[in-house]
Amino acid sequence: MEFPKDLKYSKEHEWVRVEGGDTAIIGITDFAQDELGDIVFVETPKIGQDLKAGESFGVAESVKTVSDLYSPVAGRVIEVNPELEGRPELVNESPFGEGWIIKMKMEDPKELESLLSAQDYRDLTQKG
Amino acid sequence: MSVESQRGINFREEEIFGRGNPGREGYTPPWSGLAALDPESALPAGALRGELEGFPSLSEPEVTRHYTRMSQWNFAVDLNFYPLGSCTMKYNPRINEAVARIGGFSTLHPMAPQEQAQGTLRIINDLGRWLCQISGMDAATLQPAAGAHGEFTGLLMIRAALTERGNPRKKVLLPDSSHGTNPASAVYCGYEAVTLPSGPDGRVDMAQLDRVMDDETAALMVTNPNTLGIFESDIIRISRLVHDRGGFVYCDGANLNAFLGKARFGDMGVDVAHINLHKTFSTPHGGGGPGAGPVVVKRELAPYLPFPVVEHAGDGAYRLEYDRPQSVGRVHGFFGNTGVLLRAAAYILSMGPQGLAQVAEAAVINANYIRARLGNHYHIPYPGRCMHELVITDKLQAEYGVTTLDIAKALIDRGFHPPTVYFPTIARGAMMIEPTETESLETLDGFCEAMIEIADLARRDPESIKAAPVTTVRTRLDEAAAARRPQLRCSLCG
Numbered sequence: 001m002e003f004p005k006d007l008k009y010s011k012e013h014e015w016v017r018v019e020g021g022d023t024a025i026i027g028i029t030d031f032a033q034d035e036l037g038d039i040v041f042v043e044t045p046k047i048g049q050d051l052k053a054g055e056s057f058g059v060a061e062s063v064k065t066v067s068d069l070y071s072p073v074a075g076r077v078i079e080v081n082p083e084l085e086g087r088p089e090l091v092n093e094s095p096f097g098e099g100w101i102i103k104m105k106m107e108d109p110k111e112l113e114s115l116l117s118a119q120d121y122r123d124l125t126q127k128g
Numbered sequence: 129m130s131v132e133s134q135r136g137i138n139f140r141e142e143e144i145f146g147r148g149n150p151g152r153e154g155y156t157p158p159w160s161g162l163a164a165l166d167p168e169s170a171l172p173a174g175a176l177r178g179e180l181e182g183f184p185s186l187s188e189p190e191v192t193r194h195y196t197r198m199s200q201w202n203f204a205v206d207l208n209f210y211p212l213g214s215c216t217m218k219y220n221p222r223i224n225e226a227v228a229r230i231g232g233f234s235t236l237h238p239m240a241p242q243e244q245a246q247g248t249l250r251i252i253n254d255l256g257r258w259l260c261q262i263s264g265m266d267a268a269t270l271q272p273a274a275g276a277h278g279e280f281t282g283l284l285m286i287r288a289a290l291t292e293r294g295n296p297r298k299k300v301l302l303p304d305s306s307h308g309t310n311p312a313s314a315v316y317c318g319y320e321a322v323t324l325p326s327g328p329d330g331r332v333d334m335a336q337l338d339r340v341m342d343d344e345t346a347a348l349m350v351t352n353p354n355t356l357g358i359f360e361s362d363i364i365r366i367s368r369l370v371h372d373r374g375g376f377v378y379c380d381g382a383n384l385n386a387f388l389g390k391a392r393f394g395d396m397g398v399d400v401a402h403i404n405l406h407k408t409f410s411t412p413h414g415g416g417g418p419g420a421g422p423v424v425v426k427r428e429l430a431p432y433l434p435f436p437v438v439e440h441a442g443d444g445a446y447r448l449e450y451d452r453p454q455s456v457g458r459v460h461g462f463f464g465n466t467g468v469l470l471r472a473a474a475y476i477l478s479m480g481p482q483g484l485a486q487v488a489e490a491a492v493i494n495a496n497y498i499r500a501r502l503g504n505h506y507h508i509p510y511p512g513r514c515m516h517e518l519v520i521t522d523k524l525q526a527e528y529g530v531t532t533l534d535i536a537k538a539l540i541d542r543g544f545h546p547p548t549v550y551f552p553t554i555a556r557g558a559m560m561i562e563p564t565e566t567e568s569l570e571t572l573d574g575f576c577e578a579m580i581e582i583a584d585l586a587r588r589d590p591e592s593i594k595a596a597p598v599t600t601v602r603t604r605l606d607e608a609a610a611a612r613r614p615q616l617r618c619s620l621c622g
Contacts (some may be wrong), residue, residue, distance in 0.1 A: 026372075035556075037608075038607070038608030038611075040608055040612045041611070041612075042609035061611075062613060063607045063608055064533075064549075064550040065550050065551075065553055066308070067553075088612060089608070089612065
């Protein structure tokens with residue numbers, strides 16, 4: 001199970017990678033994809049949609065269940081991963097890489113400070 | 129004695145397309161004496177379906193055998209135990225079928241004049257009254273065709289009532305154990321679905337409810353007993369809190385089987401509920417075909433019921449009343465799935481009040497019997513007595529790499545339909561087992577022994593469980609590939 005140190009994490013099992021300034025990439029964690037099982041469909045938001053922190057921006061559907069995706073921070077969606085429509089399995093195969101879900105322009109990068117570090121997130125996953 | 133599955137006669141069966149011979153027919157009516165018509169000259173181009181080129185021409189026995197052979201690959205409640213949690217796959221008594229086939233009902237045209245449809249109208253009126261008596265409510269609509277349809281109808285009525293009060297409000301609260309249809313219905317009615325985390329005992333957490341129930345919350349949708357098979361013992365306090373803040377209480381009646389004849393929604397403070405006739409009242413689930421999810425309401429919501437309403441006039445006649453200015457409108461063509469309503473009416477009459485109460489007793493005893501027998505072999509996330517169903521998980525088997533999905537597949541080899549899996553989502557690796565009242569002790573023992581054997585093999589020979597099923601026509605399917613790249617159209621349809 002991977003917990004890359006350079007990312008920030010939410011309790012809802014999303015990760016955030018800051019791409020310089022106020023641009024952030026968001027996906028779901030290795031732990032989340034493992035819990036969900038084979039992902040068969042990812043519903044993504046529209047480009048330009050404004051999201052509040054904690055707001056649902058899409059859905060990951062696996063053979064077992066359907067799970068909401070929550071935005072860890074507030075901002076505007078500027079890109080969605082175009083590959084996921086045809087290859088949702090990328091989220092399983094490469095959750096922190098090719099399986100990224102959205103890119104957003106953050107409203108307030110300071111919000112990142114309230115998210116979990118890799119260590120905190122790892123601890124959270126080992127509790128339940 | 130318990131049944132044991134074995135290989136029977138199963139036929140390899142290919143697609144029906146590409147079979148038969150042009151000109152072969154199922155049924156040929158006697159020659160009418162009229163000349164044959166050329167469809168291309170007789171009909172406008174838009175009415176001709178070119179893509180039907182190559183449609184198979186087969187005799188009646190060929191078609192009958194094709195579908196009967198494929199049905200042999202399938203599982204049915206008429207074959208063996210079908211413990212699909214929350215779905216209440218109880219046996220469907222044949223007397224219901226006999227009643228639904230009585231000519232006066234089955235041949236009635238939906239547009240027949242009311243005076244020629246008195247029997248069917250009386251059944252609709254009677255069944256509505258009986259469901260009100262059983263649930264402690266005041267008025268009913270039998271139009272909704274399924275549970276989710278009932279939820280939608282019920283929430284529309286709540287919305288209409290709140291709108292008349294001046295504010296339809298914005299949110300609907302749902303416990304995190306609720307059926308997935310509940311939030312979907314809320315969203316379809318224009319509400320934001322707000323999830324309420326359950327307390328550690330799997331029940332609605334009163335402190336959480338107190339925190340989020342505000343004057344923008346239209347309703348709480350609660351399932352009682354909930355999907356963990358646990359009775360919401362605080363239900364009266366829950367209803368009072370919601371009412372005090374101007375909201376309505378919607379009860380998802382999917383689990384009514386658990387307290388049929390013992391407790392009533394109306395006495396719990398519920399304002400509106402749906403009842404799944406294809407669950408509690410033994411009508412067929414129909415493989416996605418017609419079901420019925422009647423909605424029962426308290427007096428305050430009665431003016432908003434869908435029209436037409438069947439009224440019993442002073443002169444003894446039954447009439448369809450359309451003049452309902454506050455109604456949310458029709459939610460189904462004609463009067464609902466009347467064939468299903470007839471079956472439920474037959475069930476209620478054949479059981480009688482005492483019989484219905486025995487249903488709840490046996491359903492709860494059967495579930496607790498299974499819980500007691502499996503408790504040493506499987507993890508039970510919410511301990512304590514359950515109602516009509518129980519939730520176990522794969523936690524003990526996961527140590528050996530055996531998951532809920534593997535256990536479900538291994539049950540198929542032992543002749544049982546798997547329970548509901550991976551739901552409710554708040555219990556990781558959940559298996560939701562609902563035996564219903566219609567099973568004998570021998571059947572329950574056979575199921576428990578199969579589950580115990582699987583738990584034992586999971587430890588000693590996990591690979592044998594992971595290879596299951598091996599006795600079926602199709603073995604382990606690639607469910608991920610099937611969902612990622614579905615082929616939903618036959619070759620003929622292009």
